[in-house]
Amino acid sequence: MFKYILRRLLLMIPTLLGMTLLLFAVVRFAPGxxxxxxxxxxxxxxxxxxxxxxxxxxARRLHLVGKNGRPIALPMQYLLWLRxxxxxxxxxxxxxxxxxxxxxxxxxxxxxxxxxxxxxxxYIIAIPGGMLAAVKRGGWFDRGFGIFTLxxxxxxxxxxxxxxxxxxxxxxxxxxxxxxxxxxxxxxxxTYFQYLGDYLYHITLPVACLTYGGFAYLVxxxxxxxxxxxxxxxxxxxxxxxxxxxxxxxxxVFRNSLLPLITISAGILPGLLGGSVVVEQIFSIKGxxxxxxxxxxxxxxxxxxxxxxxxxxxxxxxxxxxxxCYTIADPRVSYD
Amino acid sequence: xxSQPQDVTDLAVPDRLVGPARSWWQIVxxxxxxxxxxxxxxxxxxxxxxxxxxxxxxxxxxxxxxxINAQGGRPAVxxxxxxxxxxxxxxxxxxxxxxxxLYSLVHWRTRRWRDLPRRRRVRWRWLGLLAALAVIASILIxxxxxxxxxxxxxxxxxxxxxxxxxxxxxxxxxxxxxxPLRKNLxxxxxxxxxxxxxxxxxxxxxxxxxxxxxxxxxxxFVSQLIALSIGLLFGSLTGYFSGLVDLLSMRFVxxxxxxxxxxxxxxxxxxxxxxxxxxxxxxxxxxWTGYARFIRAEFLRIRRLDYVAAAHAAGLPLWRILFRHMLxxxxxxxxxxxxxxFAGAVSIEATLSFLGVGVPPPTPSWGNMLNAAGxxxxxxxxWQALPPGLLLxxxxxxxxxxxxxxxxxxxxxxxxx
Numbered sequence: 001m002f003k004y005i006l007r008r009l010l011l012m013i014p015t016l017l018g019m020t021l022l023l024f025a026v027v028r029f030a031p032g033x034x035x036x037x038x039x040x041x042x043x044x045x046x047x048x049x050x051x052x053x054x055x056x057x058x059a060r061r062l063h064l065v066g067k068n069g070r071p072i073a074l075p076m077q078y079l080l081w082l083r084x085x086x087x088x089x090x091x092x093x094x095x096x097x098x099x100x101x102x103x104x105x106x107x108x109x110x111x112x113x114x115x116x117x118x119x120x121x122x123y124i125i126a127i128p129g130g131m132l133a134a135v136k137r138g139g140w141f142d143r144g145f146g147i148f149t150l151x152x153x154x155x156x157x158x159x160x161x162x163x164x165x166x167x168x169x170x171x172x173x174x175x176x177x178x179x180x181x182x183x184x185x186x187x188x189x190x191t192y193f194q195y196l197g198d199y200l201y202h203i204t205l206p207v208a209c210l211t212y213g214g215f216a217y218l219v220x221x222x223x224x225x226x227x228x229x230x231x232x233x234x235x236x237x238x239x240x241x242x243x244x245x246x247x248x249x250x251x252x253v254f255r256n257s258l259l260p261l262i263t264i265s266a267g268i269l270p271g272l273l274g275g276s277v278v279v280e281q282i283f284s285i286k287g288x289x290x291x292x293x294x295x296x297x298x299x300x301x302x303x304x305x306x307x308x309x310x311x312x313x314x315x316x317x318x319x320x321x322x323x324x325c326y327t328i329a330d331p332r333v334s335y336d
Numbered sequence: 337x338x339s340q341p342q343d344v345t346d347l348a349v350p351d352r353l354v355g356p357a358r359s360w361w362q363i364v365x366x367x368x369x370x371x372x373x374x375x376x377x378x379x380x381x382x383x384x385x386x387x388x389x390x391x392x393x394x395x396x397x398x399x400x401x402x403x404i405n406a407q408g409g410r411p412a413v414x415x416x417x418x419x420x421x422x423x424x425x426x427x428x429x430x431x432x433x434x435x436x437x438l439y440s441l442v443h444w445r446t447r448r449w450r451d452l453p454r455r456r457r458v459r460w461r462w463l464g465l466l467a468a469l470a471v472i473a474s475i476l477i478x479x480x481x482x483x484x485x486x487x488x489x490x491x492x493x494x495x496x497x498x499x500x501x502x503x504x505x506x507x508x509x510x511x512x513x514x515x516p517l518r519k520n521l522x523x524x525x526x527x528x529x530x531x532x533x534x535x536x537x538x539x540x541x542x543x544x545x546x547x548x549x550x551x552x553x554x555x556x557f558v559s560q561l562i563a564l565s566i567g568l569l570f571g572s573l574t575g576y577f578s579g580l581v582d583l584l585s586m587r588f589v590x591x592x593x594x595x596x597x598x599x600x601x602x603x604x605x606x607x608x609x610x611x612x613x614x615x616x617x618x619x620x621x622x623x624w625t626g627y628a629r630f631i632r633a634e635f636l637r638i639r640r641l642d643y644v645a646a647a648h649a650a651g652l653p654l655w656r657i658l659f660r661h662m663l664x665x666x667x668x669x670x671x672x673x674x675x676x677x678f679a680g681a682v683s684i685e686a687t688l689s690f691l692g693v694g695v696p697p698p699t700p701s702w703g704n705m706l707n708a709a710g711x712x713x714x715x716x717x718x719w720q721a722l723p724p725g726l727l728l729x730x731x732x733x734x735x736x737x738x739x740x741x742x743x744x745x746x747x748x749x750x751x752x753x
Contacts, residue, residue: 015591022595023603030607147373150740154733156683158690159725162706166716173716274598281691292599296606296693304603311596319594 001327008320019312020085024078027301058094085309091302095295100306103291110182111280111287114203115272118210122268126215127261130222131254137227152216157275161209161282169205177205180284206283210275214268218261225257232256262325269318273311374741377734384731387546388553389433392418392426395507395543399490402502418505421486427477435470439463507531509540510547526719533719536708544700545723551701552731555616555685556678562620563677564670567627572658572666574628575635582632589625597622598684605693612695615688619681626673634666669746675739679732686728702728 059065065072072080084091090100133145169179178184182202183195190198229235230253238248277289284290288307295303387394398417406412422430442462491508493499509530521538524530532541574585601618608614638644639662647657688694689703697704702724709721 011587014587015594018591019595026603026607150736151733154679154729154736156686156725156728156732158687158703158706159721159729162710162716162721162725166710166718166721170710170716274596277598277602278687278691292602293691296602299606301606304599304606308596308599308603311599312594315594315596319590 005324008323012316012320015316016313019309020082021078023305023308024081027305028074028077030301090306090309093295093300093303095298095300095303100302103303104288104306104310107286107288107291110285111273111276111289114182114207114285114287115210115276117203118207118214119265119268119272121207121211122214122218125211126218127222129215130219131226131249133219133223134226134230135249137223146220149216149219152212153220155212157209157213157278158282160212161205161279164205164208165282178202182285206279206285209279209282210272213275214272217268221260222257225260226253229253229256259326262322265318265322269314273314371741374737377737380730380734381738384549384727385553388549389429391546391550392422394505395509395540395546396421396505397490397508397510398486399502399504402490402494402499404493404499405497407498414501417486417488417490424477428474431470431473431477435466439466507540507543507546509543523717523720532723533717535705535720541705541720541723544705545702545727548700548702548705548724549727551612551689551695551699552682552685552728555612555619556681558613558616559619559623559681560674560677562617563624564627564674566621567624567673568631568663568670570624571628571631572635572663575632575666576639576658576662578636578639582636585628586632589628592622593625595622598687601684601688602693605688610693610696612685612699615685615694616681619684623677623680626677627670630669630673631663631666634669635662638662638666672739672742672746675735675742679735679739682735683728683732 056065064077088101090104092098093100093103096103133142136142136145164177165179167173169175169177178201182199184190184198184202234256235248235252238252243252273288276287277292279285280287280289281293291303292307294300295307393400396418398421400418401414401416403412403414439462443459490499490502490504494502521530521534522536524534526533530540530542532545535541535544570585570589574582597619600622601615604614604618605611644657644662647661652661685694686701686703686706689701690707692704692707694703695701705724706721706728709718709724710716
């Protein structure tokens, strides 16, 4: 087991190197690299000298020139960037003029919180739903359910988000929910429970947007893996022993169907981060997605680079965790 | 007497059970296309694709033909503004469509021919001929055509009686770039003149809706073509050589898979600006891993089969064994990946355009139409949001239905019932 984890971690190194090389190349060969960023924040034309100063400043920040003003060779630039990245210095945002790490530390918890709530909801709804669909397999219910989940899965978030915002959070139609942000304006004089209630009220629509797609996907997987296990011999044995139907279903079939569910959860996590860009844009939430979006618009290269890197690392880590969970959930799987 | 068979041939299986020999491909496609829903999905996709090619003839502000009345000593002339205003892209698409149509006609006509080698030769000859013609036509069009700047408002000419005898397209409105903005007609609800209303710049929603089929189909098609070519090449080589090559290549596939496509596109847009072709290429270059995995798995199975050994013994060159003998037998599962990939590409494009980092503004896309219908600062206008949103939804759903059905048809575990 230990050997396996070590091997997996070693295999992650070339992957990470490839990813950093790609990100470095993309940014390094960008046209007008040194004039990038800052122009939106400044908002006005600078004098030529100030512009040159800024260009030099950015060049030094991106390791294009050394402290003495001499240009640095390309492989060296990469190594320098890699070293500072490994040390945890992800550079300074060109737009906000703050360390990227600090920005992300501010934004990431916001995004993670509502993402985790939606992930939890997905599992809570999808597992009983999938079990029900597996029990009632065949016939019209099953077919209808299959089409329903496929349709739910195909519903674009941008449509659902727009419609929810337009019909349920617009004074023109129904003003049931707030249209923007995560908190009301007067959070200072709220008790803890009022604050929590206000938060839940605000995240209802965004979480609904993030949840339904994952639910549709997971329900299908639960159903498929339950059905596969129901055909196994041990289920027949359990029935023959005279166990109750529900016991067979939950203790025997479901526990063995856990395996594919673990794989799915690894795929869901990076997807949720990507989806949060859209949701945060629609519902005006200031999280990671909004940061990535505003950085795209203002060409804030260090921020973009770091977010892409973090996205990749999260994907890799979730693959690793999945493989480890496999061995815990199913002793038959061994890697040695 | 009647129960007694008179001839030995009576004992043979009835004709309908024998039929013409069917290939694995035909069996799979037969199984896939049986459910009604899948047929609807296929027809819908065909319609959207046809709309993408023929949209200049469906929604255009210029009439097919019009007679400009005599004025100031100039005689009356009959003009063909719509045909004159076709762009290079329109003509290239039409040429490609004509080639594809003719080829499928040949394919359909020669379907029942029994002698295989000859049939195949005929098909390849036609395919080559038509492809060459289409390429030559496209190059000629690209060199020779210039976009004609035509700013006349033909609808007004007709209304003022300065022109007559006009035949308009079914929808008399083009999209921005072809249309002057009309400030007095902004955000109108559906009416007889504008079947789906107008948007914030006074442009017809239905017309923009049809024009944006082109972007959606284009992104899906080009990106999946790129992904397919990379994936097929990579997957077949990996699967054929197996061993160390396989191990290393699969690590590479894992690297590519762990690249977050959405963030990568955002990075590229931040650096190189909005460009729809760049987005197509990125989706293609990061999306080939599914194809590669499928093809690799098939090739690992096929390479042990006898006919591959026979091809080796016959001394055929490697590329021929790989791509003429092995690939056609391993191609079917790739379709699953293709239909899901197409759906994914369409929805990524719409999402990017919705965020304002996809297609640049005057060009309509389902995503930027949806965004224009109600950003937080304005009131929500449902007639602008629902049509593009639903069209996007149905398109993605149609591809997913086909993909799902293909996967079920190919899944050996489900083949029992």
